[in-house]
Amino acid sequence: MTTQFGDLLRHWREARKLSQLDLGLNANVSARHISFLETGRARPSRGMVLNLGGVLDVPRGSRNALLHAAGFAPNYRTRAMDEAEMGPITAALGWMLDRHMPYPAMVLDRRWTIVRANTMATMMLGQMGLSVDANLVEALMDETGLPALIENWQEVAHHLVHRLRAEAAHLGGDAWLGEMADKLAGRIDTAVPGPGVGSEAVIPTRYRLGEVTLSFFSTISQFSTAEDIALADWKIEHLFPADEATRDIVVALARDMSRNPMA
Known part of the structure; x- marks a missing residue:
């Protein structure tokens, strides 16, 4: 051996x-x-x-x-979501995404490609020129795209660098995530101070969409006992309004979408 x-x-x-x-x-x-x-x-x-x-x-x-x-056969595999065994998983994902309405929620794979999203997230992504199957890390590297729509981009970018590096380390040194973190770090304006330690309970991301600004913070869920290769790396990200103005806007948007589903 x-x-x-x-x-x-x-x-x-x-x-x-x-x-x-x-x-x-x-x-x-x-x-x-x-x-x-x-x-x-x-x-x-x-x-x-x-x-x-x-x-x-x-x-x-x-x-x-x-x-x-070590000379042994593999123990884990990736299953197609339409396999019968994955039925309860598909149902759970749908439940989490749908029940989070009117707030945005999406499923991301290990390299931040959007696997699926609820109606509000899909609408917001469309406003940003993105869709399901888009890669959020790549979108964040396009300075004329998504970063231009984030009002507190420099503040958010500091956190994103740490998050990408932490995820890369957890995966044993994922070269692509590490490379993206380094590129993103190189675009941070060092003249702009990062977030103050403990100055806020949570750092929201403020998206400027048309005439309005939507402010969200997020939580991340994962399957704690997943044995499927892909499923073990998936993250379900739920966005929550960081202020009352954002809550009122998304509630009104959801009401309009329910009244005009084809609009």
């Missing part, structure tokens, strides 16, 4: 900032055994690979890579 598994194991251990002793304690094995696995002196069982992958919170697709490197 080559040391490829050991190299991957070391990569994830270091990405999670754990010593061999820390990993051994969390996985209920000795630090010596972890060392032997990393140097190729010991061969892991399938159960050990899955145990270590779980302890290190390795994404499902990367756990398959660990299994492959």
Whole structure:
């Protein structure tokens, strides 16, 4: 056996900032055994690979890579949303998106491509020149597009850089997310101070759409026990009004859309 598994194991251990002793304690094995696995002196069982992958919170697709490197068949797959097994998942996503109306909500994949969105989010995206299947990170890189519609862009960009880097780190160093974070960081005006630490309970994003400004903060949900590769990385982002004016506007918009569904 080559040391490829050991190299991957070391990569994830270091990405999670754990010593061999820390990993051994969390996985209920000795630090010596972890060392032997990393140097190729010991061969892991399938159960050990899955145990270590779980302890290190390795994404499902990367756990398959660990299994492959150790000589085992993959344990996780990506399912089509129209498979019978995914019926309850599809229903849950629809419920979360629909029940969040009149406020916007959308589902994003690991690289911020919009998988689906509710009616209010779809309307707002259309006003921004975007649609379902658009990539929000790429849209955020177009300085004449989405950033131009965000009134507090510099403030928001600081948070976006941190979020992209945190997500890249969680995925074991996703090169694309890291590259996008670096590009975005390079566009931040260093003369403009970032958000004050603790100065606000939450930093809203203020979108300028036509003659109105809509201010939202968001929450993110994920499937806590997802074993499907793609589903484990999906994020459901719910936007909430950050002020009464925004709430009144979106409530009125939703009322108009319900009266004129084809408008």
